[in-house]
Amino acid sequence: MGPVHDGDAALDGLPGLPGLPRLAPTVAVHHHLLLLADDVEPEEVETLVTSLVVGARWTTTVSASMPGVLDLLPDADRHSRATLTGPWSIDAARDALGLPDWASTAFVVDVDPERSPAAPPHPGGYGPLLDAFGPHHPEGLERQVLDVAHACARRLAGALRVTSGAVVEPDPASAVDLAVHAPLWLDPDALAHVLEGALPGIELLPGAEAVHAEGHHLDGYGATWHDGEAGDHVVVEVEAAEVLAPALRTAAWTAGGVITYHLRWLDGDRTPSGRAGLRRRDRARASLEAAALALRDAVGGIVLDEDGFVVAPEQLRDPAG
Structure with a gap:
């Protein structure tokens, strides 16, 4: 997968969100996104992720004008990639991607896709997350990373937009x-x-x-x-x-x-x-x-x-x- 910003355009601060870089729609559409309200701090995301993933840590810290990179596999073979990068402002991508009005920031989920063969129809479905992908479900490392992101979304009253275009908004309760x-x-x-x-x-x-x-x-x-x-x-x-x-x-x-x-x-x-x-x-x-x-x-x-x-x-x- 490519970088998560479109050159300088992705780093322009937006009114009301001074210094917070904006996520370009052309990049956002190709990644899973952990969507959050503006009152969620990066440290909250870090606390949740590190409580589920042993060894996860910031490899690039959040600054006033640049997002941080939270690596879920910091010591693994570099052929494997699993990171959360953020926070980004999503105002520039909101309309193009149909993102919910309450969401203001996102962490980009960067992990190589791994998909199953077509799953047989199930009367009750396979759950909102898997159903969002149609018959070919994420598996392997992608499934593990998405499970972590989905758990964070539920705990933080957020949502997960997946690359199929579906927005999964788990009920915290x-x-x-x-x-x-x-x-x-x-x-x-x-x-x-x-x-x-x-x-x-x-x-x-x-x-x-x-x-x-x-x-x-x-x-x-x-x-x-x-x-x-x-x-x-x-x-x-x-x-x-x-x-x-x-x-x-x-x-x-x-x-x-x-x-x-x-x-x-x-x-x-x-x-x-x-x-x-x-x-x-x-x-x-x-x-x-x-x-x-x-x-x-x-x-x-x-x-x-x-x-x-x-x-x-x-x-x-x-x-x-």
């Missing part, structure tokens, strides 16, 4: 599932006690209590919770982590092993269009957040959302409050 990664293991009866307040009536899956009561070692176990009024179904899965999530790599306590408590909402619409669906999703999120808080109070550790980003305790809501 669609990330419902949580996981607590901690240094301590809870036996099944202790888990049920810790979560009873957040998930009243939680039931351990058959076998876990009996195995534990007989003194046998448990590699993992599960529990389930049903909200009879709303029809929600939550599954809790407990296991020793075999692979360390990138966001945990700087936590010293992980050297002693990590126990992961997955909290998953099943049978719910993550992107509802009606008010009833939105209320149901909000109730499910409140229940999972209360459960995550209760677990963290009991075992410590770090809470991650389903994209792998850290969720601070103060970001979790108390459904009773």
Whole structure:
């Protein structure tokens, strides 16, 4: 792929955005774009990317008049390329590319395309990101980089414009599932006690209590919770982590092993269009957040959302409050 600007024209500051270089439409159309509002700082993008990609770092820092280059493969063979370059002003490209009005800046995603053979039709589609490419889906390194950019778009209330011309705007509230990664293991009866307040009536899956009561070692176990009024179904899965999530790599306590408590909402619409669906999703999120808080109070550790980003305790809501 070529450079991300058209000579001097790409570096002209625009009124209201002093010093911010503008992205030329003729260049933008050939790249994936991470679209963001003007209140998102480059450091926020860096924090998210580096929490998902081990080793990612700025190889060119952001200056008053030039974008930075955030390299996802700084130590890799130079035959592979995966960078985010920005921020750029998108005012010059907005109309030509049909970009949303709320977006004002972009990071250019530079990665070589890798596409699958034609995928067979699927009744429910393959998800908004893959469906944006038609039958030939991104795979390999391109898919990995797009997954990171899509996760950033969801966390930052942004969007992703892909080279097919489609704009994918993930709903930030669609990330419902949580996981607590901690240094301590809870036996099944202790888990049920810790979560009873957040998930009243939680039931351990058959076998876990009996195995534990007989003194046998448990590699993992599960529990389930049903909200009879709303029809929600939550599954809790407990296991020793075999692979360390990138966001945990700087936590010293992980050297002693990590126990992961997955909290998953099943049978719910993550992107509802009606008010009833939105209320149901909000109730499910409140229940999972209360459960995550209760677990963290009991075992410590770090809470991650389903994209792998850290969720601070103060970001979790108390459904009773």
